[in-house]
Amino acid sequence: MVSTTEVKNPPAATSRRRRRRVRTLTRRDRIVVALLLGIPLLLDLAFVWFPALATVLLSFTKWTGVGGIHLKACTSKGTLPGLPQPGCIFGVQNYNQAFTVYPDFWPAVRHNAIWLLVFIVFATPLGMLFAVIIDRGIRGSRVYQSLLFLPVMLSLALIGIIWELIYAPNLGLLNTVLGRNGNNNLINWLGDPHLNLWAILVEASWRQAGYVMVLYLAGLKAVDPALREAAIVDGANAWQTFWRVVFPTLRPINIVILVVTVIESLRAFDLVYITSKGNPLRGLELLSVSVTQNIVGETQRIGFGSTLGVVLLVISLVPITAFLFQAFRKEDR
Amino acid sequence: MSDSGSAPTSGRPDVTTQLSRRTALKGLAGVAGLAAAPALVAACSSSKKSSSSSSSSGTSAVAGGNITFGSNYSDAAPKAAFASLCTSATSKTGVKITVNTTDHNTFQNNISSYLQGTPDDLATWFAGYRMQFFAAQGLLTPVDDVWDKIGGTFNDAAKNLSKGIDGKYYFVPLYNYPWVVFYNKSTFSSKGYTVPTTWDQFVTLAKQMKKDNLVPFAFADKDGWPALGTFDIINMRLNGYDYHIKLMKHEVPWTDKGVTAVFNQWAEILPYCQKGATGRIWQDSAKTLENKQAGMMFQGSNQVAANYSKANLSDLDFFVYPVINTQFGTDYMDAPTDGFILPKKAKNQAQAKAVLEYVGTGEAETTFLKTDAWDTGLANGLVAPTYNAIQKKAVSEIAKCKNVAQFMDRDTVPDMATAMIKLIQSFIDNPSASNISSIQKSAEAQAKTIFT
Numbered sequence: 001m002v003s004t005t006e007v008k009n010p011p012a013a014t015s016r017r018r019r020r021r022v023r024t025l026t027r028r029d030r031i032v033v034a035l036l037l038g039i040p041l042l043l044d045l046a047f048v049w050f051p052a053l054a055t056v057l058l059s060f061t062k063w064t065g066v067g068g069i070h071l072k073a074c075t076s077k078g079t080l081p082g083l084p085q086p087g088c089i090f091g092v093q094n095y096n097q098a099f100t101v102y103p104d105f106w107p108a109v110r111h112n113a114i115w116l117l118v119f120i121v122f123a124t125p126l127g128m129l130f131a132v133i134i135d136r137g138i139r140g141s142r143v144y145q146s147l148l149f150l151p152v153m154l155s156l157a158l159i160g161i162i163w164e165l166i167y168a169p170n171l172g173l174l175n176t177v178l179g180r181n182g183n184n185n186l187i188n189w190l191g192d193p194h195l196n197l198w199a200i201l202v203e204a205s206w207r208q209a210g211y212v213m214v215l216y217l218a219g220l221k222a223v224d225p226a227l228r229e230a231a232i233v234d235g236a237n238a239w240q241t242f243w244r245v246v247f248p249t250l251r252p253i254n255i256v257i258l259v260v261t262v263i264e265s266l267r268a269f270d271l272v273y274i275t276s277k278g279n280p281l282r283g284l285e286l287l288s289v290s291v292t293q294n295i296v297g298e299t300q301r302i303g304f305g306s307t308l309g310v311v312l313l314v315i316s317l318v319p320i321t322a323f324l325f326q327a328f329r330k331e332d333r
Numbered sequence: 334m335s336d337s338g339s340a341p342t343s344g345r346p347d348v349t350t351q352l353s354r355r356t357a358l359k360g361l362a363g364v365a366g367l368a369a370a371p372a373l374v375a376a377c378s379s380s381k382k383s384s385s386s387s388s389s390s391g392t393s394a395v396a397g398g399n400i401t402f403g404s405n406y407s408d409a410a411p412k413a414a415f416a417s418l419c420t421s422a423t424s425k426t427g428v429k430i431t432v433n434t435t436d437h438n439t440f441q442n443n444i445s446s447y448l449q450g451t452p453d454d455l456a457t458w459f460a461g462y463r464m465q466f467f468a469a470q471g472l473l474t475p476v477d478d479v480w481d482k483i484g485g486t487f488n489d490a491a492k493n494l495s496k497g498i499d500g501k502y503y504f505v506p507l508y509n510y511p512w513v514v515f516y517n518k519s520t521f522s523s524k525g526y527t528v529p530t531t532w533d534q535f536v537t538l539a540k541q542m543k544k545d546n547l548v549p550f551a552f553a554d555k556d557g558w559p560a561l562g563t564f565d566i567i568n569m570r571l572n573g574y575d576y577h578i579k580l581m582k583h584e585v586p587w588t589d590k591g592v593t594a595v596f597n598q599w600a601e602i603l604p605y606c607q608k609g610a611t612g613r614i615w616q617d618s619a620k621t622l623e624n625k626q627a628g629m630m631f632q633g634s635n636q637v638a639a640n641y642s643k644a645n646l647s648d649l650d651f652f653v654y655p656v657i658n659t660q661f662g663t664d665y666m667d668a669p670t671d672g673f674i675l676p677k678k679a680k681n682q683a684q685a686k687a688v689l690e691y692v693g694t695g696e697a698e699t700t701f702l703k704t705d706a707w708d709t710g711l712a713n714g715l716v717a718p719t720y721n722a723i724q725k726k727a728v729s730e731i732a733k734c735k736n737v738a739q740f741m742d743r744d745t746v747p748d749m750a751t752a753m754i755k756l757i758q759s760f761i762d763n764p765s766a767s768n769i770s771s772i773q774k775s776a777e778a779q780a781k782t783i784f785t
Contacts, residue, residue, distance in 0.1 A: 065445055066470045083469045083498070101778045103755065169609045170617055183548045183607055183626070191555060191612025193762065277438060277556060281611065282758050298747040299466070300445050 052313065058306035059094055063087030065300040084299065094307035105308070108285040111197055112315070115204070115286070116265040123205035124261045127212025132242065134213070135220040149214055151207040160274030163203045164190070190275060193283025200271050200284060208264060212257055219253035220246070255323075262319045266312070287312045398684040399429045403453035405440035410639065410704065415457075418701040422691045428684045448472040452676035454685040460494035460670035461739035462581070464504050466746065467674075468497035474675040475501040479686050483693030486712045490737065494670050505693045506672035507701060508708035510635040511727045512562045512740070513651040513666070520547070520625055521650075528652045532598075535655045539605035542628040549605035551627035553618035554761060557754035559632055560610070561741040562667055564757060566631070568595045569665040570657040574736040577665075581745040583784040587776035593769060598657065600764040611758050616640055633669065638707035638723050646706060649723060653730055666730070668737040670711065752779040 025033065062074050062085075069087030098105050130148055134141045151159060166173045167189035174189065175181040189199045223246055231241040247254070269288040272280060280289045287308060294305030406415045412434060419430040433453055440447075440457075447456075448467060458464055467473055480502040484492070487506065495504040520526070524545055529535040539549035554560040568577045572591045579585045580592065607618055607627065619640040621627040630637055631654065641649055653663045673692060675685050691697055698710030699717045706721050709728045716728065731737060742750035756772045 064470075066449065066472065083466065097782050101775075101782055103752075103775055103779070167612070168617065169613050170621065183621070186609050188609035188612040191609055193611075193759075196612070280755075281555065282755060282762070293751070296442055297751065298441050298444055301748065 055306045055309050055313070058303055059310045060089060060091060061087055061303040061306075062090040062094070063300075063302045065302050087303075090303055094304050097304065098307050098311065102290075102304075104280065104285040104290050107283075108287045108290050109311075109315075111284070111286055112266065112268070114197065115201065115268050116262065118201050118205065119208055119261045119265045120258075123208040124212050124257060126205065127209040128216050128257075130209060130213040131216035131220055135217060145213075145217070148210045150210070152210045152214065154207075156207070156270035157274050159203055159207055160271045163199075163271075164275060167199055191281065193281075196275075196281060196283045200275060203271055204268065208261070211264075212261070215257055215260065216250075216253065219250045223249055255326075259319075259323055266316050266319075287315070397427050397429075398681055399431065400454035400679075400681045400684045400688060401431045401433055402688075403440070403447070403456035404432050404434045405437035405457050407434055407436045407440075408639075414701050414704045417703065418692070418697060421700045422688050422697065425691050426684075426687045428688055430688065448676050448678070450678075452678050454679040454681045455673050455675060455688060457671065458504070458674040459739070459743050460504055460506055460672055461743045462745065463739070463743040463747070464495075464674060465497050468501075468503040469499070472677050473497075473503045474677050474679065474682060475503055476505065476675055476686060476689060477502050479505065479689045479693065482690050486693055486695060488713055491670070491711045494739070495672070504672050504674055505689045506670045506711045507692065507698060508672075508705075508710055509668045509670040509731065509737075510633050510708045511651075511653075511666055511668050511731055512566060512631070512633045513653050513727075513730065515622060515630045515632070515634075515637045515649060515651045516628060517622065517625055517645075517648045518650045519648050520628060526628070529655050530652075531655050532657045536601060536605075538628075539602060543605060547625075548607045548621060548627040549629060550602065550607060551618040551621040551630035552606040552610040553613035553615040554610045554758055555612055555614050557758065558740075558742055558750075559615045559636075560757045560761060561750065561753060562633070563599060563631060564595060564753070565667050565738060565741050566654045567598050567657065568592075569667075569738060570654060570661060570663075571595055571598060572658075573661045574665045574738065577738060578744065581741065581749075583745075583749070583780045587780055588773045592773055592776075596760060596764070596769045596772070599760075600769075603761065603764050606761075610761055633667075634707045634723060634727055635669075646721065646723075651723065651726065663733075664735040666734055666737055667740050668731045668734070669740045669743060671708075746783055748783045749780060752776065752783070 061069055063069055064084040064087070066084065067086045070089075072088060074085070074088035074090050074093075130144075134145050134148075138144075154162075167175075169175060169186045169188055169191070170181050170183070172181070172189070175186055178187070180187050188195065190196050227245055227249065228241055231245045236244065267288060268286055269292070272284045272286050272289050273292065275281070276284055276289070280286070280293065291305050291308045291312065294301045294308065402419060404412075404415055406412050416432065419432055422428070423430055435443075444458075444467065449472065458467075464473070468475075475497070480492075480495070483505070487495075491506050492502075495502050495506060497503045516528075521528070524541075526538060526541070527534075529538050542549040552560075565577065568580065568591075571594055576585060576591060580587070580589070585591070607613070607621065610618075615632060615636055618627070618630060619632070619637050622630045622637070623641055623645055634651070638646065638649060653666060656662050673689060675682065675689065679685055693712075695710065695712035695715045698712050698715055699719075702708065702710055702717045702724075703719050706719075706724065709715075709720075709724050709731065710717060716725065720728070738744055741753060745753075753776065756776055760768065760772055
């Protein structure tokens with residue numbers, strides 16, 4: 001840092017005494033630094049830290065969003081059953097309800113975990129496979145590339161609607177092709193709670209594979225061809241060339257893909273929301289959908305929704321912390 | 334909740350007394366900064382004193398002016414009907430109306446923030462508890478002065494549906510529609526079926542239809558709410574209207590024997606319902622009925638009849654849900670009422686009230702119903718010249734009822750309806766005794782958190 005500021009100092013400053021010259025920046029530099037640091041810091045505080053902190057605070061209240069929040073404990077007034085009381089402090093009751101009474105909570109946690117697992121084990125490797133095959137320059141690779149990338153260009157909302165037409169029980173494409181669209185033998189793809197998560201994961205993987213493919217393809221194009229030639233000269237087969245030579249050189253892109261995969265599966269929301277029209281179908285509970293349903297619904301349970309948001313935040317912190325820990329440890333070395 | 338004593342003091346805007354979401358968030362920012370806690374408490378205590386009505390010139394005869402009208406009639410047919418209603422309202426009252434249409438799902442989900450933000454001068458909404466819920470939170474303007482003028486148009490049932498819990502009017506109804514069992518006349522006549530009036534005949538008919546390779550009941554519940562109607566009607570047939578409303582207000586626990594009986598009764602006909610209901614949207618099941626692959630369908634005329642093509646509509650007929658418990662006969666049904674509310678934060682209250690006065694007439698309802706072949710107006714004795722056979726029958730069947738419920742998602746707290754949607758979907762997938770008892774336990778546990 002010090003050396004760069006030295007370089008930037010205008011020549012006039014160099015004539016000053018050395019001690020001062022090293023320590024101080026010109027007035028202009030200080031303003032620039034303050035602006036460049038200050039603006040992002042303010043934005044970060046305003047749009048990340050404040051909402052996060054507010055969510056944590058709100059999770060200890062009971063509030064419908066109408067009127068303010070009294071800073072006193074909730075009392076069950078019970079004069080008019082069901083009508084919302086003004087906001088009040090609810091302590092850890094929201095957490096208690098989420099863990100014990102709220103029927104969507106544990107399924108949602110489980111489904112988020114399954115989503116992550118499927119992405120890591122299936123969707124992402126599939127995308128990498130596509131990338132490697134296309135990178136080998138097979139005939140018509142551009143066509144395949146465009147076709148596989150197409151789902152990424154569609155919004156998730158649109159993908160949800162497209163697949164809803166495919167999965168519809170009586171009139172859908174899939175059941176018609178399978179001959180299972182009669183009323184007695186139909187397959188209830190989106191309604192059956194044992195089936196619908198997997199049906200949605202097919203939609204999600206369809207898109208995720210294309211996304212990973214493009215990222216990985218960019219990485220593969222950047223690999224020095226000399227490395228491969230050297231490997232071939234040394235007698236390595238294609239399998240060995242990839243795993244021993246190409247894959248290790250792609251370490252940075254691998255990490256990016258891992259992070260993208262984790263983030264995409266934790267923020268999984270759109271497909272389920274579109275498919276369920278807001279109120280999650282059984283078998284499709286996700287934390288993000290539950291948060292939205294409680295906060296944005298006709299009656300807003302802002303306190304309870306915030307509680308679920310905090311749980312999602314805590315879960316997200318685990319991979320983020322692991323990633324940052326890894327990244328910083330490497331920098332220290 | 335309502336301290337109606339506070340008179341509207343001059344024309345002073347109640348900026349200081351209305352605690353909006355924005356103010357509350359500011360307050361929250363204060364909490365984050367550990368600074369403004371006392372201010373927040375002060376703000377809250379004053380919010381109770383919000384004056385009941387900001388515009389005291391409630392009388393009509395407002396020449397001209399403009400209002401905006403927030404509408405959730407987003408489907409093409411009701412949208413057109415609503416447009417013609419607005420045109421005739423403009424010509425009668427001189428108030429220019431700009432309609433802002435929002436997709437109805439989105440509209441309903443956002444209603445809380447909508448009413449607290451910058452709402453239109455009038456908005457479409459639903460009668461009964463679903464309106465009272467927002468009126469009790471001080472988000473609606475009472476329209477008693479409008480009802481002084483239009484009161485003669487409506488019967489007591491419609492009046493009660495338009496009142497808040499505080500006894501003031503907050504709503505002007507437009508139409509309602511019955512939840513009944515639909516069937517195709519041609520199917521019944523060609524197979525020699527007769528309309529069932531008792532539960533046993535109903536089940537026998539379903540069995541016969543299954544033998545004849547028909548789906549006895551077209552059924553869909555991907556949207557969640559359609560199956561709530563079946564719960565409502567079986568509960569009202571079996572346990573009566575009073576019990577049903579008490580259950581909706583959680584004055585009867587969900588673990589009650591009566592609720593178990595409803596699920597058991599329902600389980601008897603579930604094998605005759607279209608399979609895979611939880612993955613099907615109701616439009617698709619209405620198609621099954623229209624294609625004559627299904628024999629019957631229990632849903633609102635606002636859905637089934639509205640979804641029928643013009644050519645097939647003359648073949649459609651309905652009967653009221655058969656008697657289960659002779660004590661209650663066929664005295665009750667779900668007949669949801671839709672109409673209009675005046676948001677508290679509406680800017681042109683006088684003009685909005687003038688429009689409401691027009692909307693609350695038989696003439697206005699007739700205008701709206703010109704292009705609508707499935708709803709029925711609420712004005713006393715209204716038989717619009719455009720009514721088809723279904724609408725005429727609907728009017729007389731609703732009139733025969735001793736009481737009409739609104740629908741589960743309009744008679745209880747919205748959160749409770751959401752919880753029941755999930756639980757009833759689970760019942761449809763697995764109607765076993767053990768699942769019924771776990772559904773009831775979960776419903777009661779959730780009701781306890783919602784109704785306190």
